Amino acid sequence: MGGAPESGRGEPRPGEPRQAGSGVPARPEPGAAAHRTLDRVVRDHAGRLAGTLIRLTGDFATAEDLVQDAVVAALRRWPAEGVPDRPDAWLYTVARNRGLDLLRREETYREKLAQLVRQEDWPHGRGGARDDRLRLVFTCCHPALPREARIALTLRVVCGLTTAQIARAFLVREATVAQRITRAKRRIAEAGIPYRVPAPDEQADRLTEVLAVIYLLFNEGYLATADRADSRDLADDAEWLAALLHGAMPAEPEVAGLLALIRLHRARGAARFRDGGLVRLRDQDRSLWDRAAIERAAGLLVRTIRRRRPGPYQLQAAIVACHAEAGSWEETDWEQIVLLYDMLLHLAPSPVTRLHRAVALRYTAGPAAALAETGALAAELSGYHLFHATRADLLRALGRRGEAAAADRRALELTANPAERAVLRERLDRG
Amino acid sequence: MKYVLLFVDTPEFQDELQALSPAERARLFERVDEWFAEHAGRLRGGQKLRAPESATTVRLGGGGPVVVDGPFVEGKEVVSGYAEVEVADLDEALRMVADWPGCPVVEIRPVEVPVPGSVPQGAAGLPAGGPAGAPTGAPAAPSGPVG
Incomplete structure (x- = not known):
């Protein structure tokens, strides 16, 4: 699986409009930046708190409730009161007080909260820090949970998002998210x-599931549409999660590969939109790319590839690195990109990846060869707008204007994304 | 935790079984026996069940019991046997099932453990001490549910 290109959306594709991508980068109102800072502070501490509370109470669901209460209290009070010197101790105290309240009201919590009562101070305060967030991630992304529940749980428990924040980011009702979380917690217990952390012999499969969740989150954030620009930046949470995982499992090449992939994409973020419109890779102002970030991510990737355990995320990152390191569209190393797509297809066959390969093939073997390659994909991808947009591009390059316009119109019918629609309309207007 | 593994048979698997040579079939039964031997320490009981055609279903309520021949749910996938297991958690049960050589579907169902002093939910009518087929302590009989 690998959550890689076959995840239904595929990775943002070189040379073509980003799938479903549109949104204008967030233009924060006054105060929004401060809120993002708060979110980051919460994120740095929520997962640790959850890990500690699970250890003290022995109960995932109870611990998770207490963390959520503490997070909601922090987001309510910190804007006015300021972030405390020790946010971790503050959050712990709130969670513990809430636990004591529960204890008074409900007999059934007595046993679960016994350890919490004894533990007055934040246990990490005395230097005995123990980071349980890795196991937390594996529990939240367990394959016996439905995919949406994995995403919602990971965001809430590991990243400290509130139910409301998750609902806004995914454009679903808050009650829906709350219900997903409740069911998932019941399922974990029952x-x-x-x-x-899974045993070594099962870790590879389980890690694949975790990476798929992070990659989905990244896509969700990276492709977010304009109306979500003021909500949580999930791409940032995805990068943070990948970095957390990489810190805990530095020898896992696919973890590093996913982290590099996310960072390489994000390093080009400033050039992806102009005047509210999506800018295609070939038209992007490359001086806006964060060269230092690209170099760092490419360095991580090179060190990872030396381990000689290739995987879909490393290969996708390598493809993005080829684009990121090219001085211009014309200087892109297309031969290398085609080769990397061949390797990716070998590890993770998928029609969407074959379509991406066809785009690169155009520059090594010509548009006719690329068009022939897409022909074989018609049955599987006829409902996919980028299939038609790619064919339109190739047909236009071959001077077949009428067919190109028809393909663009078909693509237009198949996407609702405003930014992509704008690109397609412009092409049709130019004729 | 305690789970019941429900072994589920499909028509495709039955066809595959039929297509095997006697020697191949004997080898498959052997592997099933090996599986039971390997996991003997986790098994708390279980049996292979006779074919669903042998089942009798009773529906209660309304005007009294109605007796119907056949299983309670008509379908192509049928429970062909069960094993009760005692393992640390779902992951251990998943590992056990991963190398199950018999029928192609296994449902892992947790056993509800009554909280002391509370009434078990949804288990009304079951004898105290747990559901029928309560732990015997002995490993399941060899030649468990293959097909």
Whole structure:
């Protein structure tokens, strides 16, 4: 699986409009920046708090409730009161007080909260720090949970998002998210989903599931449409999660590969939009790219590839690196990109990846060869707007204008994304 | 945690079984026996069940019991046996099932453990001490549910 290109959306494609991408980068109102800072502080501490509370209470669901209460309290009070010197201790105290309230009201919590009562101070305060966030991630992304629940749980428990923030980011009702979380927690308890890092022999499969969740989150954030620009930047959460995982599992090449992939994409973020419109890779102002960030991410990728355990994320990152390191569209190393797509297809066959390969093939073997290649994909991708947009491009390059316009019109019918629609309309207007 | 593994048979698997040579079939039964032997320490009981055509279903309520021949749910996938297991958590159960050599579907269902002093939900009518087929302590009989 790998959550890689076959995840239904594929990676943002070189040389073509980003799939479903549109949004104008956030133009924060006054105060929005401060809120983002708060979100980051919360994120740095929520998962640790959850890990500690699970250890103290022995109960995932109870711990998760307490963390959520503390997070909501922090987001309500910190804007007015300021961020405390020790946010972790502050959050712990709020969670513990809430636990004591529960204890008074509900007999059933007595046993679960016994350890919490004894533990007055934030246990990490005395230097005995223990980071349980890795196991937390594995529990939240357990394959016995439905995919949406994995995403919602990871965001809430590991990244400290509130239910309301998750609902806004995914354009779903808050009650829907709340219900997903409740069901997932019940399932963890009843089905006996463990709270631990999987055994070595099962780790590879389980890690694939975790990476798929992070990659989906990244796509969700990276492709977010304009009306979501003021909500949570999920791409940032995805990068943070990948970095957390990389810190805990530095020897896992696919973790590093995914982190590099996310960072390489984000390093080009400033050039992706102009005047509210999506800018195609070939037309992007490359001076806006964050060269230092690209170099750092490419460095991480090179060190990772030396481990000689290739995987879909490393290969996708390598393809993005080829684009990111090219001085211009014309200087792109297309031969290398085609080769990388061949390797990617070998590891993770998918029609969307073959379509991406065809785009690169145009520059090594010509538009006719590329068009022939897309012909074989018609059955699987006829409902996919980028299939038609790509063919339109190739047909136009071959001087077949009428067919190109028809393909662009078909693409236009198949996408609702405003930014992509604008690109397609412009092409049709130019004729 | 305690789970019941429900072994589920499909028509495709039955066809595959039929297509095997006697030697191949014997080898498959052997592998099933090996699986039961390997996991003997986790098994708390279980049996292979006779074919669903042998089942009798009773529907209660309304005007009294109605007896119907056949299983309670008509379908192509049928429960062909069960095993009760005692493992640390779902992951251990998943690992057990991963190398199950028999029928192609296994449902892992947690056993509800009654909280002391509370009434078990949805288990009304079951004898105290747990559902029928309560732990015997002995490993399941060899030649468990293959097909």
